[in-house]
Amino acid sequence: MLAVVLTAQFMALLDVFIVNVAAPSIRVDLHASGAGLQLVIAGYTITYAVLLITGARLGERLGHRRVYLAGLAVFTAASLACGLSQSTGQLIAFRLLQGAGSAVMIPQVLSLIQRNFTGEARMKALGAYSAVLATGAAAGQVVGGVLVSADLFGTGWRPVFLVNVPVGAVLLVLAARVLPRDDSGAQGRARGLDLPGLVLLGAAVSALTVPLVLGEQEGWPLWTWISFGAAAVVFAVFCGYEGRLARRGGAPLISPRVLRVPGMGLAVFRLATVMAVNSGFLFVLSLHIQGGLGFSALRAGLTFAPMAMVFGAVGLTWRTWPAALQRALIPAGFALAGVSALAVGLLLRDGDDGGLLLYAAFAVGGVGLSLGFSPTLTRALATVGQQDAADASGLLATVTQLGQLTGVAAFGAIYLGGIESQGAPGAYTSADALLVCFYALAGAAALGAVSGLVRMRR
Structure with a gap:
């Protein structure tokens, strides 16, 4: 059961970021504007973020198994439609539908974990969930690069969406067999949709x-x-x-009881901040290394591999680290993310490719972002009772998506605005805009570090 639901979680998260590497190809093929390109990327996250809490409530009302299957079916069908789109408008519309399918499907993952695992098993399952979230972002860049560069049957960027179709079909068959049957009594006691x-x-x-x-x-x-x-x-x-x-x-829609859980407010702020930094980092850097430096989609995707591997490894192992380090993990993570952003911006200034030091900076960023994200999410969910699992799942998943959406929109606007203010795009103008954007990313990471220090003093 855990493998099935986490595979769907990974696939849905992959689709948030897999489009980053495909963005330049989409722009050329569909003649998309900068704003249209941002809407292709952010449109998925808009409906995903807005509908997540309602998706959690639907699972509580109609049954987690039934709603998970319905959401997976919508996501798979929308992925097919995205891959067959012939215009920017069509792609944006189907991305909105794809995000709606994810919003219905993904809250059931956390709810199923909360309701079917207890004690140490729940902590391990939540650790695996955090690792999937951690690796999905950077892995999306890598997979996107491989698929776009392969140009299967001359389809260019389309496989980044079409790859979901066979995976989704297999998951539909497996999920129907392994997910526990819904409790009809619990469904009858479920609350309204607000x-x-x-x-x-x-x-x-x-x-x-x-x-x-x-x-x-x-x-x-x-x-x-x-x-x-x-x-x-x-x-x-x-x-x-x-x-x-x-x-x-x-x-x-959002239960006040969940918001009153100790530390939940800080967790919400940290998750929104770390995901904004993460998504802004990946989106802007993807545009720079392909548009400014002229990297192929494959090379651009593989550039993020160290970040993906380190992010996932830290997400799986941080709980085994010495107890003396545990309280410092979150502020230290944000600090490392800020240092990484500054280092990457400085390494790429003047249109350079950064050399091997760039990969080291990515690895540091992977450690930092994972430490800012994984302990925050795991500890917040571990403090919520089973009766509030759906509300907590919807709230934290919504905050995560809103953070990603804000990161793409805000930091993308800083970068694209910097390029346009300097004239024709190129390696140097792109690097200048990137440096300004990464100063802003470092500032956002610093705010996250401060939130961690405040919590430590309390």
């Missing part, structure tokens, strides 16, 4: 992310700033509505 809360949250996320993605290309017109303000207002309305619903005995 559709008004879903609409408010979706509106707030959309009002924040659309101007982040489109604003730089449009020259930051007035509507982008109005949209940012509207996002803050709608989110405040969402919080007020959720609080009133909970006081009336309803079933809010």
Whole structure:
């Protein structure tokens, strides 16, 4: 069961990042604009992030097995449609549908782990879950590079989506056999879906992310700033509505009981920060090493291999490290991520390729990002009771996706804006824009380190 659900988790996470390496090919083949390219990448994450909590609630209401299978079927069908898309608009639309399928499927993974494992077995299962999340991001870059460079049957970038189809079909057969049957009694006691809360949250996320993605290309017109303000207002309305619903005995989208779990607020901040740094790092660097340095898709993908391997190894082993180090892991991880961002930006300035030191900097970044992510997620989930498994799963998965979305949109806008302000793109202008962007990434990592230090003092 664990192997089946984690394979689906890996596949869904892979699709967040596998498109990064394919982005230059998509841009040329479909004549996509910079904003269109960001929407191809971020569109998946928008619906994924907005619908995750509702996906968790659907699993609680209709049964985790049934909802997992439905989400996997939608994801697989949408992957086929993405691979066959003939325009940027079609690809964006099917990416939105693909994200919706993931949002329905992925919350069931954590819920199934929480409900079917206890004690040390649960900790090990959560460790494997964290390792899958850790490796999926960088592995997406590697797999994307291999598939794009292979140019199977002259299909170019399309296999990065089509590869999901046979894997999804096999998982559908296996999952139907190995996943535990749903408890009809528990389903009958499940709570409502809180559709008004879903609409408010979706509106707030959309009002924040659309101007982040489109604003730089449009020259930051007035509507982008109005949209940012509207996002803050709608989110405040969402919080007020959720609080009133909970006081009336309803079933809010985000349970206040989960938010009151000790350390949950800090965990939310850290997860959002580390995933923003991670996704921004990978997205911007993919554009630079292919567009600025002229790397092939295969070489670009393999460039991230050290980061993927180290990220996964640390995610699987950090719990066995000496007890004296455990309290310092999270702030040290953020600090290492910041150092790595600075090192990569400086190594690539002036249009250089960084040499072997670049791979060392990637490895340091892999260690840092994994230490910022894996202990935070595992410890947060380990403190939540089984009755709150669905809500906690939805909340933390949503925060993870919103962090990724923010990273692609915000740091992508910094990088693309830097290139356009300097004229025609090239190795030097791309490197200058990259350096500014990586200073911003290092600053975000520093905020995460500060949050870790605050927690240590408490």
